[in-house]
Amino acid sequence: MRSSLYVKLAKTNIVTNRKTYVPYIITAILTVAMFLIMANLRFSESVAGIEKLLCK
Numbered sequence: 905m906r907s908s909l910y911v912k913l914a915k916t917n918i919v920t921n922r923k924t925y926v927p928y929i930i931t932a933i934l935t936v937a938m939f940l941i942m943a944n945l946r947f948s949e950s951v952a953g954i955e956k957l958l959c960k
């Protein structure tokens with residue numbers, strides 16, 4: 905009984921406050937994506953080869 909009450913309260917809260925949650929979730933997803941892109945570029949062997957060519 906209680907668990908269904910909590911689920912219903914959580915669902916209602918998310919629906920009523922979606923103006924706050926949606927930008928937060930989008931920002932979190934984009935932040936993680938940007939981190940993964942930067943980490944991939946940092947440890948990529950092909951980018952390291954370009955760096956050696958440019959720093960001659």
